[in-house]
Amino acid sequence: MPRFTVIVPAFRVQAYLHACLDSVLSQSFKDYEIIVVDDASPDACGPIADEYARRDPRVTALHLPRNAGLGPARNAGMERASGDYLIFLDGDDTLLPDALRAIADRLGATGDPDVLMYDYARTYWSGRSVRNVLADRLDERGPASFRLADRPELLQLLMVVWNKAYRRAFVEAEGFTFPPGYYEDTPWTYPVLMSAGSIAVLDAVCVSYRQRRRGNILSTTSERHFDIFDQYDRVFAYVDARPELAVWRPVLFRRMLDHFSAVYASRDRLPLPSRPAFFRLAAASCRRHHTPGAPAPLPAQLRHGLMRLGARRTYRALAASRRLGHGLSRGAAALRRAVRSAALQAHYRIQLLLPLRSRDAVFATRGHGAYACGPAAIEAKARELVPGLRTAWLCRPVHAHTVPTGTQPLAPGTFAYWSALARAKYLVNNADFDRRLVKRRGQILLQTHRGTPLRTIGTDLLDRPAAARDTDFEQLLRTVDTWDFALSANPHSTLVRERAYPSAYTTLEYGSPRTDVYHRTGPAEVARLRETLGIPAGATALLHAPAHRDYRRVQRPVLDLELLVRVLGPQFVILERAPRTPNGSGSGSRTRTTTHPRIIDVSGHPSPETLALASDALITDYSSLMFDYVNLDRPVVLHLDDIEAYEAARGTYFDITSFPPGVVARSQDELFDIFTTDHWRGSRSAQLRAAFRARFCPYDDGHAAERVVRRVFLGETDGLPLPVPPSARRAVFPAQQNPAGARAGG
Incomplete structure (x- = not known):
């Protein structure tokens, strides 16, 4: 019995299905099966599923005789599922690297709850990725598992099926299935969450939710959007059959009104002649399920009241006035910005005369x-x-x-x-x-x-x-x-x-002033820095600082840090510093997918010098940090698995592989071997580091800033502090007085 069954319905997604299935098959966690349900797709989805099934025994291709829709396709996959947990993944979406590992670890840490909710990021055709704006609802602090009544704010999250893992025994015991039609997630998600005996959350992005420009259901103009009324009828029928769930009716009623309003407001979903009929049916549904009591902002209360009364013309007038008001507000804001900008520049011109x-x-x-x-x-x-x-x-x-x-x-x-x-x-x-x-x-x-x-x-x-x-x-x-x-x-x-x-x-x-701190920081201060960063006493800290890839629009992880930290063993921790974007910030398109206790995210730390001082070794690739780091005389390991692509896109001024600051790994496996055999801190590593330091750090003696200040600010050209010979420079203290002597191991 595998840990997970990943069910992938496929209909008209031939351009994306390879990426979807590859994102599962490339996971570091391997205990799963994949069931691809070809929903009688007219394109190549069926043959693609068959191709993957031939290549990997964990993949099953299931072909439906006729197109049934997302709900029935998922039901067909569930009938064949054998995993402990069900995970649903749409054929045009992908799992992020290590997502299944993060999900498995969190399930284990929370006692195998009925439902685990995790996060997603919207990924656009341009490559831009934006995390869910309500990610704070997935805060892991508090009880490991709970009932929905303990955290009702979870209902504010996107009510879809693919941002959760479901214990299969729970699903089968409750008899949950998907209905046909659009919005099939609605009568599944609400009943599942209300009935779950235990829910847990994972504060990590696990799914990349592709925002297709055209072709997805939400951008399809069709009367099939009228299915939303049947779906909410099913939700309320489920609640009405279980008196203990009646407490949720006000919340569900409010969510239903919000959902109806969103569909009606969308210009892409309803054919123009069908809009009056949609509004009439929405009003009828509101009267049928009317349950006040859930708080709502005043504008929402007004919209909901007009919809319940069927006052479509007044509703439309209100919407038009709100759009006009927003337009006027934006115009006023733009005018204020322009006036302020002109005032600032006028002020600057006056200051230039002083x-x-x-x-x-x-x-x-x-x-x-x-x-x-x-x-x-x-x-x-x-x-x-x-x-x-x-x-x-x-x-x-x-x-x-x-x-x-x-x-x-x-x-x-x-x-x-x-x-x-x-x-x-x-x-x-x-x-x-x-x-x-x-x-x-x-x-x-x-x-x-x-x-x-x-x-x-x-x-x-x-x-x-x-x-x-x-x-x-x-x-x-x-x-x-x-x-x-x-x-x-x-x-x-x-x-x-x-x-x-x-x-x-x-x-x-004159040298690099930012390295001066390396020559005046003592062991007590280094110990304090390590404690501040959360590095356990006696641990060996590896600073991972990769460079930005110009040839990639989206910055993907260059190294499987979770696997590395497991290979290294419990005496190691990793300080993860995400690559800097061209404008100097941390990479906004890169989203962390794990919260491993021995991986410390230091991407937001303002001082790379502090991180260097607190670490025992550096893992990098093309970052200029290596030139500073060798002043500490601590090991450097280069991970250059994409050097050909990097040099083709960005170019380098010399061949770093022929004159490196430490041992070079051309693949992730080589990197693991370097650490498990202790070559990362061996004599060869020390020799390379010394030669690199002699070439690139001739003036980094702790007095570079003084030379600059005396020349630029004090106008001194003679008598500047001469560079201290390397042999006479103050020894830089190691990050810890007794580095971990145990060899890295599994």
Whole structure:
């Protein structure tokens, strides 16, 4: 008996069925069967199902003699099911990687409930993926399992069949089946949830819900949408036959009215001549099942009352007035934005006429992010060394708490923000300031960059459209022309950037200020950082920090971290840092699918330097973090399973496989072998790391920020701190004093 039966009804989904079935067959959890129900589909769904059944004994292809619809197709699959739990997956949707593992683990942790509810993300044709906006309803805190009465807010979630796993014995004991017709999920989902003796939730995205541009039921114009009335009649008949469920009637009545309103408001579902008849039937259904008592916002109460009375013309007038009101509100908001923007620019122009403030300095990072990276290190050293200096940090309000006392946080798009850009003498950034910035005579702009470049950058992207995307190269060069100084960590960076960013700025080959913290952080502080991140005492922490893939619209996981952490054993934890998007944020199109206790999501942490200090080793691919990390003299492992595709799309300045900072794995299996054999921290790894550090970190001695401040802010050209020879540099403490000595194992 398998743990899961995955039932996939298939009708006119030949373009998507391969991806659907592959998403199940590629799961790390293997204890399942798949039943593909070909609902007499006129396209190639049947042959595709037969092809998969021939290739894999876990797949059964079931062919219906005539088209019956989603409900009867699912019933046919249930009749053949033998798994402990039923999972329904539409033929145009997919499971996310490790979804079945997450579901299985949660079922085990909650005592095998009757129903487990999990989350989904809407995936659009463009590749954009958006998680369910009501995801907070799946909060796992509280009792492991419960009745619906304990968490009635679960009824606010999408009432569909495919975001839940159902214990088959429970379904069979209650005799649940799907009815024919559209909206067949309705008379299944409500009775199942109301009758379940135990429900549990999983706060993880398990299903990618494809939003097809055309062809799905919700965008089909047909009188079959009238089936919704029969489906709600079935729901209320179920409740009426069970007096103990009468308490749910007010909630169901409110949900029914909302559902009728949504169908009637949709321009795609009902044929125009059928709309009056739909409204009359909706009114009749409302009168038939009328059960007040569920709270609703005033506008909803008004709509519901008009629908119950059958007042269609008044209902339509109300809807038209609401649309008009929304339009006027949007217009007023746009006008307010335009007026404010004009006022801000007028203010900026006035500020440009006023004298510069010679003791003011403005700092920022890419995307107006948190206090971090090179600008933060330089800001801290400037406040220490430059008498009377006043500093400001440009950041979004959400990051204001990261700015230290004594430095003024300024939100973008405010009057204070534009005043600072107009009048501060010093401007420091690791990306670009607002393109409306007017560089004034006497202002000094320092570009710190973001690490040593392995990936192609700047004008070198001209012949790489996949990586360049919509880069405005003329604007890029105008921005470069505003630089007075550009910071470089090593000769390689100098040569690359002076070609990729051609202009008359002065290169300061002084090292990387953001690595200064590595040379002054002691073991007590490292221990505190590890505790703050939730790393257990004595554990070996691996920082996983992959780079953004330009050739992928959707950033998929590059490594099965759950499988890795199981291979490594209980003494290891993984710090997972999602790739940065081009605008500097965490990858919004990538959604975590698991909540494994030994995988700590640090994607939102503002400081990669802190993460590096707290970790024992780094797993990466093309991220510039590797150039900083080797200063810690801790192991680096490169996972380069897609290097050919990456180099074709983005390009690199040298062959990282011929001169790596540590051991290289070309596949996930090789990576596992590297850890299970301890090669990740062997002598060869140390030799590669030392050679890499000698080439790319000649000035990273803990004094890079001081050299920058003395040159840029104090105007000193002689007597700058000379780079400390590697042999004389302070030893960097390991993340833990006694790294886990046990060999990794299953």
